[in-house]
Amino acid sequence: MANGDEVSNNQILFRDYISGFPKETDMILSTSATIKLKVPEGSNSVLLKNLYLSCDPYMRCRMTQSDSYVAAFTPGSPITGYAVSEVLDSGNPNFEKGDYVWGFAGWEQYSLIKNPDPSSLRKINYTDVPLSYYTGILGMPGMTAYVGFNVLASPKKGESVYVSAASGAVGQIVGQFAKMMGCYVVGSAGSNEKVDLLKNKFGYDDAFNYKEEADLTATLERYFPKGIDIYFENVGGKMLEAVLPNMAVHGRIPVCGMISQYNLQKPDGVHNLTQPVLKRVRMEGFNVSDHFHLYPEFMELMKQYFKDEKLTYVEDMVEGLESAPAALIGLFTGQNIGKQVVKVAHE
Numbered sequence: 001m002a003n004g005d006e007v008s009n010n011q012i013l014f015r016d017y018i019s020g021f022p023k024e025t026d027m028i029l030s031t032s033a034t035i036k037l038k039v040p041e042g043s044n045s046v047l048l049k050n051l052y053l054s055c056d057p058y059m060r061c062r063m064t065q066s067d068s069y070v071a072a073f074t075p076g077s078p079i080t081g082y083a084v085s086e087v088l089d090s091g092n093p094n095f096e097k098g099d100y101v102w103g104f105a106g107w108e109q110y111s112l113i114k115n116p117d118p119s120s121l122r123k124i125n126y127t128d129v130p131l132s133y134y135t136g137i138l139g140m141p142g143m144t145a146y147v148g149f150n151v152l153a154s155p156k157k158g159e160s161v162y163v164s165a166a167s168g169a170v171g172q173i174v175g176q177f178a179k180m181m182g183c184y185v186v187g188s189a190g191s192n193e194k195v196d197l198l199k200n201k202f203g204y205d206d207a208f209n210y211k212e213e214a215d216l217t218a219t220l221e222r223y224f225p226k227g228i229d230i231y232f233e234n235v236g237g238k239m240l241e242a243v244l245p246n247m248a249v250h251g252r253i254p255v256c257g258m259i260s261q262y263n264l265q266k267p268d269g270v271h272n273l274t275q276p277v278l279k280r281v282r283m284e285g286f287n288v289s290d291h292f293h294l295y296p297e298f299m300e301l302m303k304q305y306f307k308d309e310k311l312t313y314v315e316d317m318v319e320g321l322e323s324a325p326a327a328l329i330g331l332f333t334g335q336n337i338g339k340q341v342v343k344v345a346h347e
Contacts, residue, residue: 012324014073017065021263022255022331024065027079027325029114035110035346038089046095046121048085048111051347052320054135055328056081056169060262062083069287078106079324084124084134086347092116098216100124102134107324109344119292124301128258131347136169136339137313139301141286145173146298147291148254150181152284155232160224162243164210167194167314169339170256172202174232176311179203183230186223188239197337199310216242223301227251233283233310236261237268244275255285265331 013028015191018157028202039045059081061068073079084103087095095101095116105111124134138141149155150171161178163171166187175198186197188210197334198207198308206223213219220228220242227248233240237260247253261267265311305311318327324342 011031012080021342024325043091047089052084054082141169152254159229161230163187163232167256220246253283317341
């Protein structure tokens, strides 16, 4: 096929704004779009062939027309998110044909990125690991773990760390960072299979299935009799309420996300917020995009960890663009084991 010919470009379109739990039918597979495999003459654009798409919990917030740190999806347009892609053509001096990149792209076979800036599209230079890792451990989730734990939580050797949603894209990395800092680390997950993964693959000191615990406050007291120094918050709601009385004095809570709350029309209340006052706990929400100036130092650290074989990483990969809606919805019922990735095309 000649360069510049029009080809079909299958897409996953966002149907309309929702409330409550999202459904696969909120996303539509469209086979009617076409695209030219050449950037417009004289443009600063980059044409991408999308290889891997990232499914992330924050994407649920973009399905609602409300204030958020990321713009809402546009009904009738392709869903967008983090992706790993190959450059097919470029009018941008920062990218050449054949480069591999990661950043924001559409949920489609090909994406034309107009005037990309360094924060939205990054060239991949380190290729000693699978390219799909840039949807996770070497991309936004990895940076999230690094910023939340290593930077904001200020961990010290010997401290006690609790991670909720610990087998997910961020949690599995946080636990390993904590162990490398010499911390005692406990995680929670929603199945016994995931608990086994935490203890026997990711090196957590202990783990539990929160669905089997009748009293989460008592459970955490059992695992942390001297209190939790660092709680890496991924869940919110009842989990946060159980954590607060179990925090140690001068404990820290980096707030990464609250996945238990995203699909609720009326969010759960937390009724013991005097605890952070009594124990002088620092609780800090963060947006990883504010910290991407740290990405070069993060990458140097991660390359050394991979070289020394200190990191373990688990992906849950599904094949085909048409599988993307079910993969995203599965995040909210805990169906994924590890980082959820959609493989769109072969490298």
